[in-house]
Amino acid sequence: MAYHAFSEQEAVEYARKLPGIFSENAVLESREIGDGNLNLVFHIKDKNSDKSVIFKQALPYARVVGESMPLTLDRSRIESEALIIQDQLCPGYVPKVYHYDKELALTVMEDLSDHVIMRRGLIEGNRYPKFSEHIGLFMARTLFLSSDFALGFKEKKERVAQFINPELCKITEDLVFTDPYFDAESNNFNPLIRAEVEKIWNNAILKSEIAKLKFGFMTEAQTLLHGDLHTGSIMVTKESTKVIDPEFAYYGPMGFDIGALIANLLLSFAAQEGWKEDPLECQDYRSYLSKTIIDLWLVFEQEFRALWKEHVKDPMYSSSAYVDEFVARLLKDSAGYAGCKMMRRVIGLAGVADLKTIEDEQRRAKAEILALEIGQALVMSRHSLTSVDELVEIAKKAVK
């Protein structure tokens, strides 16, 4: 079937014909639940059995602040292929892909309606006791097992070609690593923090450090990244963690995924005083977020080292001196990328609800300035970091 955007009715008809999903006497209903900026998302349910699936169809454009720009449908292939690989490497931590239709840029996948988007959960002040363990494991397995440390020399290099993803990488190159550090048209920040933003624009040393991280993002083909691992790409319950939406997947530096996640937890950390009147409550939730960061890194590191021991056959890479060196550098990289990801969410085009929904402008400004301070400190201090505790200390010290 030639590409065209599905109606709800077309989605139902397509679902009915898919083998092995719904029974013959299913009574299907469809509801479009996406935000319509990049993709159509249909929730399709059999009223008889309560069985349901998600249809995600890429649109051939991105709608950003009112404007529409063309965007490759190939991101749908990238997303479905990345989900299938991630599920092989860490089963149960991503939605199951039931079907992929290249022509229609359509992925049919597991319905996760019993989960909530983690960002919303954090804004509501919820806690997810198994999250650190789950996400640490997910990152260790996906990042390690797609790298040169685990794949054969041919397979890894063919995967690099398979996941060449220029258009979506370009969005990150611009919106994470460039525009926020200049007076770019795309920027969108609270006027009350203009003085602090201008300090960043005028900080040549900071910008040179960010340029290094940008070049790393553009050239270091270490492993298959999720590519956009923020708390809006994670769905959770108290018991379960599912990572969704890997359309930005490509071969890049491991620290970029870890940094994205840490950044988004620290954005929630920075937003707390905007949300909570009681300083003790605020401090308590910050402790929870800090512990989450420390725990997820420790789980990550433990699993990463275990995988190293199990998989690395290359004698150059198997020495303990090199593993230590690699993990130490990875922490520094992760801190640097976390810093960029924090600043861009305050200054750049795509804000985060954690901050944007703080109603009082003054309190929002205070939280945003705190996020900028943590972000800058992470970028500038990363070379001397030796533990994840020190990383978290940077955030704690920035709180006045």
Added chain:
Amino acid sequence: MAYHAFSEQEAVEYARKLPGIFSENAVLESREIGDGNLNLVFHIKDKNSDKSVIFKQALPYARVVGESMPLTLDRSRIESEALIIQDQLCPGYVPKVYHYDKELALTVMEDLSDHVIMRRGLIEGNRYPKFSEHIGLFMARTLFLSSDFALGFKEKKERVAQFINPELCKITEDLVFTDPYFDAESNNFNPLIRAEVEKIWNNAILKSEIAKLKFGFMTEAQTLLHGDLHTGSIMVTKESTKVIDPEFAYYGPMGFDIGALIANLLLSFAAQEGWKEDPLECQDYRSYLSKTIIDLWLVFEQEFRALWKEHVKDPMYSSSAYVDEFVARLLKDSAGYAGCKMMRRVIGLAGVADLKTIEDEQRRAKAEILALEIGQALVMSRHSLTSVDELVEIAKKAVK
């Protein structure tokens, strides 16, 4: 025509049919001039006009120390496509490609019989006054202009995929970055230097540093490298420099090409006492080689910075702080890769004539040990290098 290895007669018949190369009444003769280990090389000449071309046909195997292992014919595509790009980026510094036949894995190219292989020229004690300028320019233009600093975001990433070259990269990964640092079967060194080689095998810190360089070789997709830029891949006259044989081309770290070249000049440096009886003569030629390294880096850096100024539009990359930082890191990388390339030529499978042809075993051992010392010092001291003079000083200091 389906792939089969050409006979001289078949090469002549093929040449006669190529449009625009020989005239109708040409009297063609063919001579196979390759070493037959990896490729057939035919020199085809018209006796009437003296016009000549080179046919280079890849063989589907590599013959190494008697054994034969299959090797992809795709390297022939890589080589011809790399030559065409290099000629566009730096015209006149590589042989012109007249024709490429994918089926036959055959490249028809400019005959450079008036040039000599530079390694042979150096062994004979010749000097090439224009070489530093030529090769500095060639490296600056090819390395800069295929990078993210010059190419559009799509074109660069598509080129990464175009030059995925797993089998030939694997040869480098094994023979440059792994086997020499262990008691590997492939190694092939002078028994007189065994004690020094074992010291390297037992040096965990050195090997961890080499592992970092290996990981950089495997993951840092900075630019289209030549991939094997030693003095055996360069043909020279006093007036002209031509870089040949880019079958190892792939997207890798810029420092690898620069390091390969510096390593091979320093191998000649290390070999001098094996060749020259007169210490003054020896010292004089070493000064020439040292000056060549310094000059080629300075030309490289000047041209690289000029290209940067001309081409870099991305505001993150255009600051002078970042350029300085980038060039400084590139020198360190180049020194590190040079060190690996030196050690592998002494310990590993593929030696260099500069050392191998020193007849006196004791003198050869002395030169080889000097090469190992320089190689180790380059790897270990690279982080603190701030100028190419300091790099050359490392070699000079190693001379007892």
